[in-house]
Amino acid sequence: MMPRIVYLATADARGHLMRAQLLVHALRTAGAQVDVLTTSDAGQAFLAAFDIDAAVLSRHYAVQFDERQNMLRDATDRNVAHYVFRPTRMLRDIIRLRAIVCDAELVINDSFHPALLFMGAMPGWRRRIVHVYGGSLRRALTANFDARLPRALARAFARIVDWQIDSARCCIEHDFAYDAADDVRRSCVHYRLPTPVPIVAERPVSEPAAAAIYLNPHFRDIALADALSAGMRDAGLATHRVGEGYAGHGGWTGVDADWVTRAAHAPLIVSAPGMAALSIARVYQRPILLVQSDQPEQVSNAARAARLQLVHRVVTWRGDAAAFRRDVGQAAAELMRHPGTQAGTIAGREHARARVDAWASRLLALRPHAKLTDTETRCEAPAPR
Structure with missing residues (x-):
């Protein structure tokens, strides 16, 4: 039965x-x-x-x-x-x-x-x-x-x-x-x-590699989104941006069922320090830029990522768009010294x-x-x- x-x-x-x-x-x-x-x-x-x-x-x-x-x-x-x-x-x-x-x-x-x-x-x-x-x-x-x-x-x-x-x-x-x-x-x-x-699929050959950004729907501050996007451009990175709170704004998509596949093939992941994003970064061996806020379990997760020596940087929005843009650009540039590789994606499938x-x-x-x-x-x- x-x-x-x-x-x-x-x-x-x-x-x-x-x-x-x-x-x-x-x-x-x-x-x-x-x-x-x-x-x-x-x-x-x-x-x-x-x-x-x-x-x-x-x-x-x-x-x-x-x-x-x-x-x-x-x-x-x-x-x-x-x-x-x-x-x-x-x-x-x-x-x-x-x-x-x-x-x-x-x-x-x-x-x-x-x-x-x-x-x-x-x-x-x-x-x-x-x-x-x-x-x-x-x-x-x-x-x-x-x-x-x-x-x-x-x-x-x-x-x-x-x-x-x-x-x-x-x-x-x-x-x-x-x-x-x-x-x-x-x-x-x-x-x-x-x-x-x-367990991710292959990335379409015609699709260019881009940093995979995901912010959950609690993120709705447009100034934060714009500063994040600008900082990534300053680092010379194309981006695929997903966030329900920003759907339809400046190139952001609300929901993307294939985001994890894009992230597993991306040179860099950007997200808040939730369990899912950190797991994707660890399994598929991707550097990750963590957008940290005042959420107790995510603060704890970010601290543990550091202890595990996961390749990451942390940025925090404090209301200053110029400073946040600068922090994002600098952190992304540093992380791109160790971009994700195809070997990491292949090995990650078995772990997933x-x-x-x-x-x-x-x-x-x-x-x-x-x-x-x-x-x-x-x-x-x-x-x-």
Whole structure:
């Protein structure tokens, strides 16, 4: 019988959606029936570009950002509080989810949707729920109230979130620094896997090599986009620019389903330091220019890229277009001393295939255990911080 899986991908970050479409196609190829949910109309449209039909669960829950992708913590806290405590929001979604997942063997939560965090800690539901998340995102979530609330309250919040996460059937933590060989069982319900990366096609011979730029839709500041484009021109680089927040502006494209293929063949990648972009750079051996903002998990990712000696530079927008243009031009010129090569692309395909295979195998291997009773021995949550 064809196994049924429900995959909920939050639309706050396009990396979640990219991972979802990649894994959904892999799971369907392996014979699973996968139904997809997301959390915004824009996320639904993004998935449609990759031939994934997704239903929108709720439009009320979303992390809040300004037009330069700086996280708005207070606005996010208000949004989440309204979602969790207003009965027409999370409770309504739980009722809807209860019907959707009733005959599913696995329910994947990518990443940390509050309704599935709650359901994953409740008897009867938790044995089927799998939380998928980046390690840096979990650390950022549990530290959300550090230095913002009294220490006792901040620690209580972290313990509750850790308990919710660790009560589920399984947790899969991914990271751009992991390798396929890192598919290890950290505990009875925790696994680590490398962030999955698409297996790219050949670049059309007629298409000239260009730096591949991607900025997620939280980037909407036109001055930033123009300064970035100008800095790349100053470095003598042609560019292929993708960003939903800049669609139709000065040569920018909103969505490009082939962007990863372009990036894997590009001499240089430009993006924010998300797990997906850093994974593409690492797997396909591309230098990467990181556009950093005030987003906790991405700040952590950029710091770890430095420790891993990934070929990269970091630029930060501070409102001065001329300074940002200068920083971009200088950083791009430095990175082009070590441009991506065809050999890196060829080697990267095998690494990408190993990553995708590891994910599909791990998720499908969880299915036979999805019907274990809740009397099964559970792991302890992480020790209090």
